[in-house]
Amino acid sequence: MLDLLITNAALPDGRTGMSVAVQAGRISEIAPQLEAPARETVDAGGYLLSPPLCDPHFHMDATLSYGLPRVNESGTLLEGIALWGELKPLLKAEDLIQRALAYCDWAVARGLLAIRSHVDTSDPSLLPVEAMLEVKKRVAPYLDLQLVAFPQDGLLRTPGGIDNMKRALDLGVDVVGGIPHFERTMADGATSVKLLCEAAARRDKLVDMHCDESDDPLSRHIETLAFETQRLGLQGRVNGSHCTSMHSMDNYYVSKLLPLIAESGVSVVANPLINITLQGRHDTYPKRRGMTRVPELMAAGVTVAFGHDCVLDPWYGMGSADMLEVAHMGLHVAQMTSQAGIRACFDAVTGNAAKVMHLEGYGLEPGCDASFVLLQARDVVEAIRLRAHRLKVWRKGVVVAETPEVVAKVTLPDRPAAVRFLR
Ligand code: FE2
Numbered sequence: 001m002l003d004l005l006i007t008n009a010a011l012p013d014g015r016t017g018m019s020v021a022v023q024a025g026r027i028s029e030i031a032p033q034l035e036a037p038a039r040e041t042v043d044a045g046g047y048l049l050s051p052p053l054c055d056p057h058f059h060m061d062a063t064l065s066y067g068l069p070r071v072n073e074s075g076t077l078l079e080g081i082a083l084w085g086e087l088k089p090l091l092k093a094e095d096l097i098q099r100a101l102a103y104c105d106w107a108v109a110r111g112l113l114a115i116r117s118h119v120d121t122s123d124p125s126l127l128p129v130e131a132m133l134e135v136k137k138r139v140a141p142y143l144d145l146q147l148v149a150f151p152q153d154g155l156l157r158t159p160g161g162i163d164n165m166k167r168a169l170d171l172g173v174d175v176v177g178g179i180p181h182f183e184r185t186m187a188d189g190a191t192s193v194k195l196l197c198e199a200a201a202r203r204d205k206l207v208d209m210h211c212d213e214s215d216d217p218l219s220r221h222i223e224t225l226a227f228e229t230q231r232l233g234l235q236g237r238v239n240g241s242h243c244t245s246m247h248s249m250d251n252y253y254v255s256k257l258l259p260l261i262a263e264s265g266v267s268v269v270a271n272p273l274i275n276i277t278l279q280g281r282h283d284t285y286p287k288r289r290g291m292t293r294v295p296e297l298m299a300a301g302v303t304v305a306f307g308h309d310c311v312l313d314p315w316y317g318m319g320s321a322d323m324l325e326v327a328h329m330g331l332h333v334a335q336m337t338s339q340a341g342i343r344a345c346f347d348a349v350t351g352n353a354a355k356v357m358h359l360e361g362y363g364l365e366p367g368c369d370a371s372f373v374l375l376q377a378r379d380v381v382e383a384i385r386l387r388a389h390r391l392k393v394w395r396k397g398v399v400v401a402e403t404p405e406v407v408a409k410v411t412l413p414d415r416p417a418a419v420r421f422l423r
Pocket of ligand 1: 057058059118210
């Protein structure tokens with residue numbers, strides 16, 4: 001007897017009328033029109049059943065703090081960093097924990113079951129680190145929270161920055177972070193990349209750096225990151241986040257850079273909502289979009305994923321844990337409007353994001369975790385177009401969130417009353 005049988009589902013690869021059998025929290029079989037006794041059977045009604053959404057780049061320690069102690073008036077990255085600096089001395093662990101738990105509730109309701117969060121290690125108290133480790137423990141039954149030790153104020157620029165990083169990793173933070181473009185000089189930035197990659201290699205940790213989050217076309221720390229990755233044999237274990245300077249780089253240099261990134265196995269996470277709002281702020285007109293070269297990186301064979309980065313924090317006053325909104329913005333900013341392009345944007349918030357995070361048991365294959373989101377859409381293109389409602393969310397075979405099917409009622413004569421926005 002199966003624990004769960006989901007029938008009549010559309011899958012992200014385009015198959016329709018599929019059944020998914022679940023036993024002991026894992027997928028046991030996927031086949032068309034499967035008939036088998038099960039404790040529970042769910043008719044997916046032809047809607048899309050996807051592996052959960054994943055966010056490979058977030059700041060859980062800052063989320064839901066919008067307006068504390070004031071709002072970012074200029075909207076720039078640098079005012080955001082300054083504002084976060086004003087807020088930090090006022091932070092209390094319990095407040096951080098409660099805000100993060102509230103955000104994780106939003107995430108689960110949105111079918112977002114894996115988040116990689118950077119955590120600020122700049123303050124020697126490591127209060128945000130301890131708070132987020134507590135959150136990670138509490139949400140573990142329903143959400144994979146991965147933590148990155150992130151020296152927000154600069155590894156070398158902050159007194160004690162290296163020691164704080166070491167202590168954060170000793171406490172159990174999963175991934176080594178960095179912010180080379182925020183160090184005092186290009187040379188210090190490159191040194192920080194080298195030191196951090198060496199620390200990761202020594203400790204057998206993954207690396208995920210904020211890298212070149214700048215409109216400066218000469219910010220080339222991604223080159224150093226790719227070099228150190230190869231030198232230290234870290235291929236497949238390193239991610240460059242943002243890489244916005246690549247938007248503004250010289251095209252000839254990029255033609256050399258893209259194969260170097262691909263060869264090093266470094267993945268890239270773009271953050272479309274944040275890049276389009278924070279970058280280009282010093283421009284008059286034309287204003288640069290600032291997002292990294294997503295389709296070109298993908299064409300070069302680089303794994304590219306999209307992150308949310310911020311929700312209601314010193315850098316961004318919008319957002320609701322909706323990775324389909326992220327994919328929607330990503331396809332607009334990158335002009336990935338072909339069917340293949342839209343599907344690639346869906347991958348950027350599902351499979352590619354899971355790959356960046358090294359998630360185990362992720363996917364729609366027998367043996368994978370029975371973690372799914374059932375979307376009120378019939379394929380991935382429609383899911384992004386509608387930022388589709390998440391009808392049911394399962395974590396390892398157990399329902400963790402539900403939203404009723406949404407049907408708008410139109411009161412016009414001689415027209416159908418029910419509107420679902422489907423073709
Ligand atoms: Fe970030």
